[in-house]
Amino acid sequence: MRVALVDYDSGNLHSAEKAFALMGREAGAEILVTSDPETVRAADRIVLPGDGAFPACRAALDAVPGMVDVLREAVMARGVPFMGICVGMQMLASIGHEYRDTAGLGWIEGEIDAIDAPGMKVPHMGWNDLTVLQPHPLLEGITTGDHAYFVHSWQFRVRDAAHLLATAEYAAPVTAVVGRDNIVGTQFHPEKSQEVGLRIIANFLRWRP
Template structure:
């Protein structure tokens, strides 16, 4: 099994690569960091990380010639399992509203909006408990109250509640995990979330949608 970790100069690739390689050994997976659409197109799993602002990440992905098209064909047409991390998850949305309105991939309907927590510090940074909204294979073995590591000021509000898999409480519900069909995304960083994050990565590598 080959897992493509997409490199478009907008992700924390070192930590993510290390975590996926660790869990990939158990799953017999080869983890490949790539900016080549042809390699992404042939992968058995695709992971899209992302750090920074939504418009910058979306533009950077679009600047990798042929990558957006390769991802769309693999994920939407052929059903290749896909995971987005942090802004990589946010880009699944229809529209992002950070700085300016920016079109997302629109693979899961919804909008990326500012966290509304006037009595709390934003960005939402650090460990927070997960609340499971809809059971899913990638959350197997992860219990309500388990902690994950977040760093973000914006959140993905899904249009369909069935696509919200988990949230955290930070001045109200803040989206933590989204998913539909062969697509999942985590707002938190699984590669920084210790046992919970490694379990989620392992679940993804062994998931058959």
């Protein structure tokens, strides 16, 4: 099994590579950090991380020749299992409103809006408990009350509640995990979420959508 971690100069991939490589050894998976669309095309699984502002991340992804087309063909046409992390998850949305309206990939309908948390510090940063809303193979062994590590000021408001798999409470429910078909995304960083994050990574590597 070959797992492509897409490198498009939007975030430090070192911790993600290390966590995926650790769990990949157990799953017999080879982890490839790559900016080459053809390597992504040939992968059995694809991971899109992302740190920073939505428009900058989308522009950086678009700047890799052929990458968006390859992602669309692999994920949407062929059903390759896909995982987005942090802004990589937010880019699944139809549109993001950070700084300016920016088109997302549109694979899960919804919008990226500012976190509305009166009296709370934004960005939402640090450990927070998860509330699991519905079962999913990505969340096997994860229960409400397990905690994960978040760093974000914007959140994914999905249009269809069926695509919302888990939330965290931050003055109000904040989207934590989304998914549909062969696509999943986590707002938190599984590579920084210790045992919970490693279990989620392992679940993704075993997942057969």
